[in-house]
Amino acid sequence: MDNLAPNPDNAYLGTWLTAPGADQVVVIRGRAPRPVSGTHPGVWPRRHTDVRYWSMCTNLGGQYKPVVINRFADAPTSYGCRYDDDTRLDHHGYYTYVLGTEQQRSTIETVRDVTFLPFSVSYPTTPHLVLLRNLLPVAGFPHSTANVPVDSPAETAATIMGPYYPLVKVCSLADLTADGPRGCGD
Template sequence: MNALFPENHAAYWSFNYTVRAGLHIRIDGEFPDSRFMSLSVYKGEGGAFSVNGVESTLTDFEIRPDAGTANPWRTRGAAPGAYTVDLVSLPSAGDSNVLPVAPLDTPEGALGRLIFRVYLPASGDWSSVVLPTVTITDASSSPLPDCSDAVLPAEALAAAAGLTGAAEISADVLFVRPPADLGLLPNTDTGYLAVTTTPPAGDQVLVIRGHGATSADGVHPQVWPRRGVDLRYWSLCTNLDNAQRSLVANPLPDGTVDYGCRNDDETTLDRHGFYTYVVGTETQRARIEAIAGVTFVPWSAARPAAPHVLFLRDMLADSGFREAIQNVTAINDADGARKVMREYYPETAITELAGLEAGHSCFTTG
């Protein structure tokens, strides 16, 4: 489902349940061979929460493995093992592998949701991701059969990547942190900067430049936190500013699709560690990619004059990385974001493509 700011490098599987007295949900799974995974519980109307200080997300490195197995985000070089996570009504702070099943004031009969999130599986093979199994008990029933086939479908919910409301952000081409309440099913490990703009006319392009954070590269688990690594993952994406927030997905003549996301591994950095994204049309792509040191990002080929939303994602920031988007508290304020992020803030300019081809720079040297 290409909607609600998806990331083509990620897949989400959803399990919905009805809140009731004594509800206990047990999740038995295998750690995926991937860059990132998490389990998140959301309120029925969307949104993260906490109960007794226990947050409603468990990220890969926080999960204790089953006895005799290993968590590859905690043990270097370990083969992915197994885990068991319990969703309970009254978790206690300090408990391992526990998530709250719902906020304390949730009425019986309300909807709850569990999302299993995976980024960049090994070799890009989503079929290699083993889906968790689910066992449900409550005060009036014995354990129910395994529900994995029924409630964790193989197709990803490529939706709700964190920004799902009307994007109330600047009409200028300046990245800002949007309001937190835009998130219906937000990835709480992630911070976002966003901007809404219409593609420039004629032979003009949008140029975006900033310092690239160090990140955990590749498609396999790495121990976290890791010295010298700022983020687990980052990316820039273009989406249509429509009701579905569709990710740009342009069919190409060779039968492939050019999606509007470029992640850290797909982004060229110069010798100073800066990226330069050039956002243009597919017809401009060959010219843009011939320019040294730039990374092409597409506008929609089907709707080139429609408003687009671009967002920069910082996922799972190290506590020592002060310039992370997660540390930006000013909302809808480009200067506030710039003060926190400094050289990591994505500066923008609209320019003629011919000028870039001639070597003219829109920015001072990093």
């Protein structure tokens, strides 16, 4: 994953993925930074937090790289972003995102501590840019995406971010549902 388009408030770590075969999914796992909780405004930075906000999104390739939006006539729209409050964490504070098709969604969502992210229904073979975003990391949080130099190799990002670095694997849906993320080599 590479640091993309940093600015004073945000830094993004991203990688390009193509949807795997029909019986496979992409699993992304890492430690979640501690965001601000609650909906009330407050002084920033706050104690016991790492970032103001973080998210993981799937975007389509191309010039503009829009977020994946799958619209359905008979079901709610499925957006390709999950923010920190919308992400399941295990009891150690790790997230596991599973990127799959909308047809795989109901099966993926039965897996404990897993958060589904969709591939595009309209453009299933288009490369997808997956982005991890850190907004306003606190100065004392050394594992932020903001600390990864632009255009540095993945090994550098992994060293800087430590357990917060998102590890990406392709896994069979059967292994994921049978054994959870552990079935995918976790």
